[in-house]
Amino acid sequence: MAVVSSPLSEAVQRAAGQALQGALVDLIDLSLTAKQAHWNVTGRTFKTVHEHLDEVVATVREASDSVAERAMMIGVHPDGRVRTVADGTVLAELPPGAVPEDKAVSSITEALAVVIARFRDRIAATEDEPVTQDLLIGITAELEKHHWMFAVQR
Amino acid sequence: MAVVSSPLSEAVQRAAGQALQGALVDLIDLSLTAKQAHWNVTGRTFKTVHEHLDEVVATVREASDSVAERAMMIGVHPDGRVRTVADGTVLAELPPGAVPEDKAVSSITEALAVVIARFRDRIAATEDEPVTQDLLIGITAELEKHHWMFAVQR
Amino acid sequence: MAVVSSPLSEAVQRAAGQALQGALVDLIDLSLTAKQAHWNVTGRTFKTVHEHLDEVVATVREASDSVAERAMMIGVHPDGRVRTVADGTVLAELPPGAVPEDKAVSSITEALAVVIARFRDRIAATEDEPVTQDLLIGITAELEKHHWMFAVQR
Amino acid sequence: MAVVSSPLSEAVQRAAGQALQGALVDLIDLSLTAKQAHWNVTGRTFKTVHEHLDEVVATVREASDSVAERAMMIGVHPDGRVRTVADGTVLAELPPGAVPEDKAVSSITEALAVVIARFRDRIAATEDEPVTQDLLIGITAELEKHHWMFAVQR
Amino acid sequence: MAVVSSPLSEAVQRAAGQALQGALVDLIDLSLTAKQAHWNVTGRTFKTVHEHLDEVVATVREASDSVAERAMMIGVHPDGRVRTVADGTVLAELPPGAVPEDKAVSSITEALAVVIARFRDRIAATEDEPVTQDLLIGITAELEKHHWMFAVQR
């Protein structure tokens, strides 16, 4: 039973809730993946990539907070527990150990591309809930900015 | 093969590396658990508990960064990938859905107590690597401060 | 006669103007209601509720400024005079005197719910004026965030 | 029945309470009047008058908070609800629509003069409650500063 | 060949790319026009107009950065070179020499009106690329705010 009563129809609430829950899982794993690369990256441009990855983490952590809290606002409980994320993520896992700079750049570019494609689907899926849709558009804009900045480095 | 050459003996390096990797897994799951409660908590003191949990998250995220980077400094690659954390964590999983305030307080108190006990073991295990030990002592102090503040609420 | 010439058709301008004027009245009374509760609230969690209500006031005051100025931008004069608000408001009036914490929480939750429902109607009514609509979506997101935080306290 | 027990005699408490309640009504309407002019002002010096009026609003909002909370401190509940203000205000209502700059300046000068005169009466009426009197003196000083700055523009 | 691979269809990418390139040219010339007036304005309200124009410049420079970088994100290279802007701009050129305050106000009001009309066309032209559209809506809101503030000064 929902704690917060939602002014949305059941169908709209369900669609928006699924979009937000999916976004949450994507974003949590993206933040952990970027951190793993942030720590283990090696190579001549280490400093720049190391710090750039932390900017991605900052963006993604704030976005994950926004989608989880947005779910609460429409009467849906978000699930960001580690097993939920590990079971639900579609992102490729980084190999253990050192992550050479080229690998770091290509992995994060690819991970961002995957998440962006899924966010564009969610934007389409929430056209009847403009407040949630607007949040997803805003996050997509930020993810695409990071994607551009890594993509041109390849 | 280690990227960073360590001035430590192999045994000391191994012990410190294990302590730091274990700490990393604990701290990542603790941050996800605290966030899950932060989003889903309900009850009369919601606002205070909601914000208090975010202070825990801030402490724990910074600590996880410190232990992961400390591992790199002694020539050991940290592993903070989601599957590693999901498989390795010893923390109790929160139930899905709403987390009433009493449950939030008792869960986070308990989770902190578990992690603190493990950190005290790691402090003992790193007595031959004083720089790593000093980091673990500092993090334990912060965790115990949060533990006190939640424990007196029960 | 409009001071600022509007690039909008007369119908779109009228619809957007009505939405903004209605929003202005709602928001001014909401800010006064939240202040009244902010001052008169009593009970064990006084401090938290007192400060939380002031966060609502801050949000709502900024939003009322935005909608009034948005009206000017499309060539419509906003009316935020006290008699206009007193006559036009649909919000329930708080009783005089002390406001026990439970009453404060339920009153503000209800007031927010009423205003949110009216903002969702205004979002629908301004679909041909995307700049105004985007402003209303943004304010709704903030109101729904406050609504969630009070709703889970009941 | 008062929530906060007052160390004042009943007569002093009543006089101070009336002074504060009257001040609250004056200040809330003054803030709404200044905002109305802030939004609707037109003319060659628009920018300066528009921003100057917002400085008045900032002063007056902070003052209204101070008098309302001061009432609570002496055991009297303040009433700042919109109907109370609409019924109790003595300020002249601005006409709807555009407010030419000369009209804005003369209206706010006059409104400030009216409120200042009433505050000087309240200073006299609270001579037996020096803490409340000191607050009223401080607010009067700020109102007179704004009054001077508008008066010399005519 | 695009450096950044775009998830958009070719038609949507082309439409969004044209909208962004057109916006870039408009905004760069608007910033140079506002600076020219900022330096050469004369008259009794010089200080206010001089500073107000610099606020327009700040808004417009940030907006030009946003549209150029947005183009990169969807795989289109922006062109903000001086000859491209000089050849492509539709804004009226200010006369050389002193710009009396009335001329400054009417010129910038008109320039803003022209650019706003073109942005509203671009909002319509990007309805299939919601992330770009949202950026254009946001910039239009800011331009319309400046337009209002200058328009009421005439």
Add this chain to the structure above:
Amino acid sequence: MAVVSSPLSEAVQRAAGQALQGALVDLIDLSLTAKQAHWNVTGRTFKTVHEHLDEVVATVREASDSVAERAMMIGVHPDGRVRTVADGTVLAELPPGAVPEDKAVSSITEALAVVIARFRDRIAATEDEPVTQDLLIGITAELEKHHWMFAVQR
């Protein structure tokens, strides 16, 4: 022999000096009492009460500095040594050990009420030394603000 020569008559100096010395003792013990509760408080609203008490400490410490330095300015040496405070205080001593939240709130409300009553006497006693009186009025206003905020929690 006074280090600083005072422009006051001996009687006025003596009265003001006694008022300030009495205020100093009250305020030092009030700060220590509030700190004792700050550290030892327990209960469901621990976090709020713990932080609220520290706001009281901040106010009171600054006030104690002001009264001690004010004494110096009129040629009287303040005495804030621990034995002077222990011997001269009229505040009730907290019991050792845990301070449940209700006890913390009632104790600090009572302590504030006691000190406020004594400050009101001192305001009356310094009517011939308006600079000292104004300081005492200002501190009383701050103490009464804290008193209100704790009193409504009971």
Add this chain to the structure above:
Amino acid sequence: MAVVSSPLSEAVQRAAGQALQGALVDLIDLSLTAKQAHWNVTGRTFKTVHEHLDEVVATVREASDSVAERAMMIGVHPDGRVRTVADGTVLAELPPGAVPEDKAVSSITEALAVVIARFRDRIAATEDEPVTQDLLIGITAELEKHHWMFAVQR
């Protein structure tokens, strides 16, 4: 003819106006005297005295602004022109050239004492204009703080 209409009786206005004009002359010369010593002081504690004197200047400059603007508020034009100050000041002139530290300390202590005595007279002279009186009390408190700090150095 007064630019700002005053709500005060002519006698009260005249008394307050004279007090403020006298205060203005005192404060301007005090600021110039303190600056002269600030630049020309010599001796082992140069750095401390040099900086301490600038704190006096900061206090006094702000106070001179306050009294001059307060005069405007009650309908009296302040006169802070250099010849007015040179002709009207009662402060002892520093000798030209180097100011040894002991001379700097004794001169500023004496100058502060003279000004403080005159401010206490003005406080008495404005008892029927409580807003002006409150300003004079506040400035006296600050001057007496500086006086104490220099007096104990002798």
Add this chain to the structure above:
Amino acid sequence: MAVVSSPLSEAVQRAAGQALQGALVDLIDLSLTAKQAHWNVTGRTFKTVHEHLDEVVATVREASDSVAERAMMIGVHPDGRVRTVADGTVLAELPPGAVPEDKAVSSITEALAVVIARFRDRIAATEDEPVTQDLLIGITAELEKHHWMFAVQR
């Protein structure tokens, strides 16, 4: 009965608790002693000593908070009440009245030396509780820094 359950053995807890309680008493009296000197100091270097003493107070107040809260974390209630401090302190009491600068410097140097010696004993006494020991080491470092700065002034 302890509110917070401690992971320490009873003996370690007792030793650490005694060290922290002793430290608390030392630090509170040291802060009051430094404040007493801060207010009453006289002499040619008054300004420097006055401000230097307040830096000691800031260090010591923060340290006293840390030791009291550390006690809570290990399940021991700190006692910082004024009578406890007055009865338990070992610091020499300053004489009443003026404190000439040389006396201020020698008194605070001596007081710091006494407290430092006691802290070094506590560091030895807590070698089995490394988190508490690390806190005591950190405070000792700060106290020794102040001690050096006063000691070289004699």
Add this chain to the structure above:
Amino acid sequence: MAVVSSPLSEAVQRAAGQALQGALVDLIDLSLTAKQAHWNVTGRTFKTVHEHLDEVVATVREASDSVAERAMMIGVHPDGRVRTVADGTVLAELPPGAVPEDKAVSSITEALAVVIARFRDRIAATEDEPVTQDLLIGITAELEKHHWMFAVQR
């Protein structure tokens, strides 16, 4: 006898010293003149002129400090006493009472022009003391900026 030994020849020192002393007198009277206008200005653009004049005061006060301290650095004692300034100034005295905005603008424009011309002479007179000359060039640049901003208002 100079307190600070100068590495300059006597002739260069004398020339630079005269330039700096002359600059000091100009700047002090300019700051007092600008303040006099700042307080007494009236008219429709009061707010802008009032604040603009205070920017001049800030520039000029900082410049007067720089020239006085520069004199000390080359072994010459600056003289900024009120009688020295009153006797030595060449600036026109403002009339007492209200200063209509046009008068304020023309007076300050003229005063700045006079001082600028004298600074250009001083730049020429210090060509053998490049450090002093550089300071005078820097101040002239700032004065000419203010001069432009007032000159275009006529």
Add this chain to the structure above:
Amino acid sequence: MAVVSSPLSEAVQRAAGQALQGALVDLIDLSLTAKQAHWNVTGRTFKTVHEHLDEVVATVREASDSVAERAMMIGVHPDGRVRTVADGTVLAELPPGAVPEDKAVSSITEALAVVIARFRDRIAATEDEPVTQDLLIGITAELEKHHWMFAVQR
């Protein structure tokens, strides 16, 4: 006819005016060129070059403001309109599309070298107007700093 009357001879004014106008054209095109590269740069060190170019833009924009306003101060109207810049610039145009990092570095190094050479000529041409010359020296210093930082990257 000049709005601002200049204290300079006609010849000096003309020479300085030409130097400033030439500088303005150089700097505006340099800022647009640097922005074009900032947006379109690609390659492994994208992030660093992208941000470094924006530091150049910040320097150059501030410098262009300074030279344009300096022209006004000496009675010459600056011309920074887009066609003036497009017709007058001597800088090489970047090719459209992607700018590989090596190309970005060499292009900006060359553009800075060209502008620096022209500024050194202008420094020589303004030796009779030391205030303008000092501004040009200051800007040259900043341009040479950026030049060094790009030159060593080739």
Add this chain to the structure above:
Amino acid sequence: MAVVSSPLSEAVQRAAGQALQGALVDLIDLSLTAKQAHWNVTGRTFKTVHEHLDEVVATVREASDSVAERAMMIGVHPDGRVRTVADGTVLAELPPGAVPEDKAVSSITEALAVVIARFRDRIAATEDEPVTQDLLIGITAELEKHHWMFAVQR
């Protein structure tokens, strides 16, 4: 003869003093070496290495201050004079002239490794002076963080 009396035994004082003096020489030369590379580095990643080296300088300068002042606290005079450092340093000297980026990275990595090894010896040598030891541990942690960041770039 020691200026500051030390509570340490002579042997402990001597050991700690030698450790601190050795650390001071290491750190001063490390800061000069890093600055030399900071200025002379060349190559494609110049900007990143240049700034990274300045972060090392900031860390090392603060550390050198800490060890020198720590020596004073235990009664030992630190010696950081240039000839002492030049004679005592064990660090390899950089060649004069340009420092290609690879050389800069390998040189600073090596220099950090040498200093770290010596700090670990000093940590062992100060086990009987825990306050000094704790400082050395803290500095070692910071040096190892920089070492990691340079080592992974090779």
Add this chain to the structure above:
Amino acid sequence: MAVVSSPLSEAVQRAAGQALQGALVDLIDLSLTAKQAHWNVTGRTFKTVHEHLDEVVATVREASDSVAERAMMIGVHPDGRVRTVADGTVLAELPPGAVPEDKAVSSITEALAVVIARFRDRIAATEDEPVTQDLLIGITAELEKHHWMFAVQR
């Protein structure tokens, strides 16, 4: 071979390069000398002198960075290695051990005087390189400010 191509003639480049290299050696040793005194100073005014010396260090460190980087800009590699400074410095070496306050003041005054004289020669030697000359003038101004402040303490 120079890394950065210089627009200067060989003779001008050589002269400026020598001036900058000489300045660098002076400034580095001056910073180490001031730090040595900062740490070892003793006496009644320790605190003031200790902090004043650190202001000198801050000025000198920033100046040494400026001259070294200025050398790079004109194509000359600066040499700030410890042996270069030890061999090239002309400053008197401080004796080891405690530095009584009078000795500290006279030593730093003398060292500043020596460096200032050499900077004045360098200003003369760079008259054909106005950008470098302007930097040297600026640094000289700052050194002379510190020199004055220490010189008047003797």
